[in-house]
Amino acid sequence: GDSVTQMEGPVTLSEEAFLTINCTYTATGYPSLFWYVQYPGEGLQLLLKATKADDKGSNKGFEATYRKETTSFHLEKGSVQVSDSAVYFCALRIFSGGYNKLIFGAGTRLAVHP
Amino acid sequence: NAGVTQTPKFQVLKTGQSMTLQCAQDMNHNSMYWYRQDPGMGLRLIYYSASEGTTDKGEVPNGYNVSRLNKREFSLRLESAAPSQTSVYFCASSEDSYSPLTNEKLFFGSGTQLSVL
Numbered sequence: 079g080d081s082v083t084q085m086e087g088p089v090t091l092s093e094e095a096f097l098t099i100n101c102t103y104t105a106t107g108y109p110s111l112f113w114y115v116q117y118p119g120e121g122l123q124l125l126l127k128a129t130k131a132d133d134k135g136s137n138k139g140f141e142a143t144y145r146k147e148t149t150s151f152h153l154e155k156g157s158v159q160v161s162d163s164a165v166y167f168c169a170l171r172i173f174s175g176g177y178n179k180l181i182f183g184a185g186t187r188l189a190v191h192p
Numbered sequence: 193n194a195g196v197t198q199t200p201k202f203q204v205l206k207t208g209q210s211m212t213l214q215c216a217q218d219m220n221h222n223s224m225y226w227y228r229q230d231p232g233m234g235l236r237l238i239y240y241s242a243s244e245g246t247t248d249k250g251e252v253p254n255g256y257n258v259s260r261l262n263k264r265e266f267s268l269r270l271e272s273a274a275p276s277q278t279s280v281y282f283c284a285s286s287e288d289s290y291s292p293l294t295n296e297k298l299f300f301g302s303g304t305q306l307s308v309l
Contacts, residue, residue: 121303124297167234
C-alpha cells in the first residue's frame, strides 16, 4: 500500500549546520508530496510541497525536490537556526477511493543548539 | 483569524469513561478530519468528513464515533475509553477533499493530549 518512510530522529545539530532529513515513499499513481512542520505545543503547518516529478518545493530556506526515479523527497536547509527546532513530517497525497488521502511519515525531531 | 480550534487541550480519563473532543473551523472549509498521533507512527486518520452531512472511516476508526454537526464543527467521541486510545488527537480541515485538483493544504488545530488510565 501507499506509505512514507522517514529517517529516525532525533537529529541534533549546531546552529548554522547543514540539514538533511531523508524521506522515501511508496505509492500507486502520481502523488503530491509535502513537508509539514510541528513546533512545540502546536499543530502541523505546511512547510513546502511539490506536485510532480522534478518539482522543487521551497520555503523559509528549506528545499525538497520530488525525485520520481528514487521515490524520494529529502528535506534540506543550508544553515539551520535554533528556531528550526521542531518535528518534521513528510507526507504524500493521493486521490484514492473518491477522496484525497494524505499519508504521513512517522516524523523526525530536529534539535538545533546554539 | 482562529483557524481550527480544538477543545480540550488536555484530558485524563479512566478506562470505560466516555468523552467528546470538539473541533471547529472558521475558514468555510468543506472537509474536516480527525487524526491521532502516536510516537514512531506519524499521524493516522481516524475519520473524515468530506462535506457537511457525510462522514467516513479512515485508517483506525475502531472505538470512535464522529458527528459533523454543521459545516464548522466536527466532533470525535470515545464511548468507552481504553488505554490504547492514549494519544494526541488532531483535528484538521481543508477546502475540498473530493476534487483531485483542489488546494491540498490541510490546516491543523493545536491538538488534544488524551491519557486513558
